[in-house]
Amino acid sequence: MLKFDEELFLRLVEKEGLQFRGQIEEIVDTISKKGYSNIFMIGAGGTIAMMYPYEYILKSNSTIDVHAEIAAEFLVMNHKHFSKDSVCIFASVSGTTKETLEAAEFCKEKGATTIALVAEPDTPLTKMVDYCITTGSEKHSFDTFFMLLYMFVFRFMYNRNEFPQYEQFTKEVSLLPRAILSAVKAFDKKAEEFAIKHKDTDYHMMVGSGNLWGNTYSYAMCILEEMQWIHAKSIHAAEFFHGTLEMVVEDTSVILLKGEDETRPLMDRVERFAEKITKQLTIIDTKDFAMEGISEEFRKHFAVSINWSVLSRISVYLERERNHSLDLRRYYRKMEY
Amino acid sequence: MLKFDEELFLRLVEKEGLQFRGQIEEIVDTISKKGYSNIFMIGAGGTIAMMYPYEYILKSNSTIDVHAEIAAEFLVMNHKHFSKDSVCIFASVSGTTKETLEAAEFCKEKGATTIALVAEPDTPLTKMVDYCITTGSEKHSFDTFFMLLYMFVFRFMYNRNEFPQYEQFTKEVSLLPRAILSAVKAFDKKAEEFAIKHKDTDYHMMVGSGNLWGNTYSYAMCILEEMQWIHAKSIHAAEFFHGTLEMVVEDTSVILLKGEDETRPLMDRVERFAEKITKQLTIIDTKDFAMEGISEEFRKHFAVSINWSVLSRISVYLERERNHSLDLRRYYRKMEY
Numbered sequence: 019m020l021k022f023d024e025e026l027f028l029r030l031v032e033k034e035g036l037q038f039r040g041q042i043e044e045i046v047d048t049i050s051k052k053g054y055s056n057i058f059m060i061g062a063g064g065t066i067a068m069m070y071p072y073e074y075i076l077k078s079n080s081t082i083d084v085h086a087e088i089a090a091e092f093l094v095m096n097h098k099h100f101s102k103d104s105v106c107i108f109a110s111v112s113g114t115t116k117e118t119l120e121a122a123e124f125c126k127e128k129g130a131t132t133i134a135l136v137a138e139p140d141t142p143l144t145k146m147v148d149y150c151i152t153t154g155s156e157k158h159s160f161d162t163f164f165m166l167l168y169m170f171v172f173r174f175m176y177n178r179n180e181f182p183q184y185e186q187f188t189k190e191v192s193l194l195p196r197a198i199l200s201a202v203k204a205f206d207k208k209a210e211e212f213a214i215k216h217k218d219t220d221y222h223m224m225v226g227s228g229n230l231w232g233n234t235y236s237y238a239m240c241i242l243e244e245m246q247w248i249h250a251k252s253i254h255a256a257e258f259f260h261g262t263l264e265m266v267v268e269d270t271s272v273i274l275l276k277g278e279d280e281t282r283p284l285m286d287r288v289e290r291f292a293e294k295i296t297k298q299l300t301i302i303d304t305k306d307f308a309m310e311g312i313s314e315e316f317r318k319h320f321a322v323s324i325n326w327s328v329l330s331r332i333s334v335y336l337e338r339e340r341n342h343s344l345d346l347r348r349y350y351r352k353m354e355y
Numbered sequence: 356m357l358k359f360d361e362e363l364f365l366r367l368v369e370k371e372g373l374q375f376r377g378q379i380e381e382i383v384d385t386i387s388k389k390g391y392s393n394i395f396m397i398g399a400g401g402t403i404a405m406m407y408p409y410e411y412i413l414k415s416n417s418t419i420d421v422h423a424e425i426a427a428e429f430l431v432m433n434h435k436h437f438s439k440d441s442v443c444i445f446a447s448v449s450g451t452t453k454e455t456l457e458a459a460e461f462c463k464e465k466g467a468t469t470i471a472l473v474a475e476p477d478t479p480l481t482k483m484v485d486y487c488i489t490t491g492s493e494k495h496s497f498d499t500f501f502m503l504l505y506m507f508v509f510r511f512m513y514n515r516n517e518f519p520q521y522e523q524f525t526k527e528v529s530l531l532p533r534a535i536l537s538a539v540k541a542f543d544k545k546a547e548e549f550a551i552k553h554k555d556t557d558y559h560m561m562v563g564s565g566n567l568w569g570n571t572y573s574y575a576m577c578i579l580e581e582m583q584w585i586h587a588k589s590i591h592a593a594e595f596f597h598g599t600l601e602m603v604v605e606d607t608s609v610i611l612l613k614g615e616d617e618t619r620p621l622m623d624r625v626e627r628f629a630e631k632i633t634k635q636l637t638i639i640d641t642k643d644f645a646m647e648g649i650s651e652e653f654r655k656h657f658a659v660s661i662n663w664s665v666l667s668r669i670s671v672y673l674e675r676e677r678n679h680s681l682d683l684r685r686y687y688r689k690m691e692y
Contacts, residue, residue, distance in 0.1 A: 078433045
């Protein structure tokens with residue numbers, strides 16, 4: 019596969035990634051034992067979007083009080099639920115994202131418990147927080163981060179007696195890297211076809227819901243807009259019929275990200291509409307992937323990882339077909355503002 | 356002013372709107388006395404967007420547990436914080452919005468306390484909820500709803516001893532209709548100029564933050580997309596630099612909605628960037644409006660109303676300049692899906 023080193027993927031996500039389980043359980047158990055009032059998941063761009071699935075999962079599975087907040091806004095808004103008893107979780111691939119760093123510093127100063135997921139070793143963020151998981155490589159960092167976040171979030175729920183299936187779930191987490199690899203291979207040809215077909219498409223509408231809303235938002239903004247300079251509107255399936263639907267015409271590219279959680283009927287509804295109107299409908303459905311060894315019960319949770327990993331295949335083919343490097347920026351980290 | 360009947364506005368928003376104060380206080384006091392665990396603000400499209408300012412205001416001013424949820428998603432997600440002890444607030448101009456009705460029915464069945472703001476009398480929603488404020492006219496209903504929501508939200512805070520300035524605030528609420536009217540008049544010429552200049556612009560980027568994020572999201576989706584069929588991307592100022600900024604070039608229309616809350620520096624940052632890159636920058640700033648009699652302390656809250664009312668002036672001029680009725684729909688309420 020183009021720009022995909024299977025061995026490297028398995029080494030980073032499976033072999034090294036899974037090894038963090040013990041460390042994560044220890045961190046969560048220490049915090050749970052000490053007690054906490056709520057969990058803040060804080061990030062910017064791709065890393066706040068990465069938190070949204072876990073905020074959704076917590077809201078629909080747990081009574082833990084959770085807040086996903088954009089770092090720059092959190093810093094100024096004087097959030098009244100935040101206190102020294104909060105647990106604050108951050109993620110940053112580079113460990114240098116300005117707003118995330120400032121938010122971590124702010125939380126630390128206020129006496130809250132801080133946790134970070136960082137890809138690069140020895141970064142400012144790594145050194146600042148109480149607990150840091152340093153994965154060691156920027157490659158496949160989102161795949162690893164998603165997996166580590168499952169470990170964190172479901173352990174918090176387990177410790178609150180809200181997730182008795184924890185042992186089974188954890189066994190399945192260990193199967194996730196192979197499930198991702200299979201999905202990526204199964205989707206690769208379709209990703210290439212999409213990129214060939216849409217290399218000149220200048221606008222995409224992306225629709226998602228539930229625990230896939232974060233990916234929907236992120237792919238539109240951080241990949242299509244930031245990395246490919248293509249206009250992209252992300253719209254929640256529950257909101258689609260309150261405005262954006264009117265923009266769909268015969269040749270509008272509509273991309274549906276279908277997962278397997280409770281909100282799937284909302285996606286079905288958008289699908290029924292879109293297939294009547296546009297000839298440019300793309301459905302990316304986690305149900306199409308085997309996820310070997312993953313139980314029916316937990317597929318919906320792992321859909322977040324599976325969806326993100328197959329979307330990433332589209333990115334590399336768009337890069338090739340459009341001759342537009344994913345690393346090219348006009349402004350970000352290139353000018354002051 | 357085009358399509359603006361001052362007398363009608365003052366009758367509906369000032370004379371009749373302000374009369375609901377006593378009724379609202381009674382409702383909130385009854386609920387506060389009985390006790391409640393949290394507040395759910397539930398809507399779809401324009402009416403969930405209308406709740407976002409109040410969710411923000413509560414988060415940054417109160418320890419009341421608040422959740423703004425999209426009706427259709429709330430219905431399926433099995434929200435673990437929702438219970439019979441929740442207070443659920445809905446708004447619907449027509450009183451017939453399908454998802455909002457279903458959500459109200461769901462909340463009612465679960466034994467939660469339900470409140471609705473409805474413009475039309477004798478609607479299904481009116482009859483379903485425990486407490487209904489029926490304003491009686493679709494005209495200026497958002498202006499009235501915003502005002503009633505201030506009364507609700509700040510009364511809840513007052514009853515929790517988190518807002519001792521309540522009496523002063525309420526006095527200022529009564530000055531809001533006139534403040535809106537002045538703002539609308541002051542902005543009208545600019546709204547017309549914007550519409551003339553941008554009648555053929557096929558894409559706008561709208562940026563907002565804090566308590567104006569809801570308006571930003573709503574204007575892009577419910578007005579520009581739904582009512583004018585113009586592509587519009589709403590982006591939070593705190594997220595702007597994590598993707599969407601790369602789409603800004605010399606002729607990109609960027610509309611900044613500046614308010615006066617704690618997040619204003621985030622908007623200043625976007626402004627510094629945008630003014631360097633595009634020649635099509637529009638800034639709509641509540642600081643430009645007098646808001647006579649409103650204290651410095653509370654201007655930031657009322658900015659939500661002021662901002663929405665002046666944006667509405669743009670709508671009527673876009674309608675005229677583009678010869679595109681605001682009531683025209685391709686699909687909404689015209690087909691089954």
